[in-house]
Amino acid sequence: MQYGYKLSAEGFDPKELVRQAKLAEASGFDFVEMSDHYHPWLDSQGHSPFAWTVLGAIAAETDRIGLATGVTCPTVRYHPAIIAQAAATLAIVSDDRFTLGVGAGERLNEHVVGRGFPAVAERQAMLREALEIIRLLWQGGYRSYRGEYLDLEDARVFDLPDRLPVIAVAAGGPDAAELAAELGDGLFGIEADPELLGAYRDAGGSGPRYGEVGVAWAEDEEHAVRAAFASSRWSLTGWKVMSELPNPVNFEASARYVREEDVAAQMPCGPDLAKHVAAVRSYEQAGYDHVVLTNNGPDPDGFMDFFTRELKPALLD
Secondary structure, three states: OEEEEEEOOOOOOHHHHHHHHHHHHHOOOOEEEEOOOOOOOOHHHOOOOOHHHHHHHHHHHOOOOEEEEOOEOOOOOOOHHHHHHHHHHHHHHOOOOEEEEEOOOOHHHHHHHOOOOOOHHHHHHHHHHHHHHHHHHOOOOOEEEEOOOOEEEEEOOOOOOOOOOEEEEEOOOHHHHHHHHHHOOEEEEOOOOHHHHHHHHHOOOOOOEEEEEEEEOOOOHHHHHHHHHHHHHHHHHOHHHHOOOOOHHHHHHHOOOOOHHHHHHHOOEOOOHHHHHHHHHHHHHHOOOEEEEEEOOOOHHHHHHHHHHHHHHHHHO
């Protein structure tokens, strides 16, 4: 079992994210994961730096900790040829510490290039083609590809690592889980859903399973709930809403009727160790072997100290 720390790229500036990654390494986390957004979820979060620059800086300033995107959409805002090159480069400069998390994306980030945002079935078909292109380029040499949605013209990634990055495919249902088993090396999920992991295994998937669990640590429950509500109330709207809204103002409107008590019911808030352990255990029991802790509380440093002193020892007990 490995434990990761989610870098909240929507809530902190790039230098602060690098600092937090270095602290996560010192605190005993196995890896850090970072979202690849163009916009934050809410304007009040105030940040959304370019993920690949930040991850490169983290690679240069850390020694051991793994790095992952959680997740990149390689179909609209990026062409998969760009992601194939970026991931290969990051694998080299990080000494093979990088995992490429990919998914079908959200309108929030992908609409900005003016190409629209397709329906779910088309997004999944595009993701399949993108994975085929990335795999093709990672074979080396000049490559071309003609798909229904994506093309590649006589392209070559010159700098390839000795060990190619793991590709973890985001899955919210059985079809995506099957795609993760077929064209990915692992699976990425955001729910403690044993059926999702079962679909992945049934389709032949045997790689790492990454799962994100939301928590909110603070020295008292009230402050934890208040911080989680301010930064993360949008997450209670559900994935069908989260993938379709175009801008932070829309997420603000969609979460208008979410209450602080609703947020508190969805994640452990405050200093209670047993609640945090139970949340993580639910992901382990569902079948994940890489659990990413997303701290929605107000104090990243305090949370990492809590992880080192209390949470990690309890999880390893």
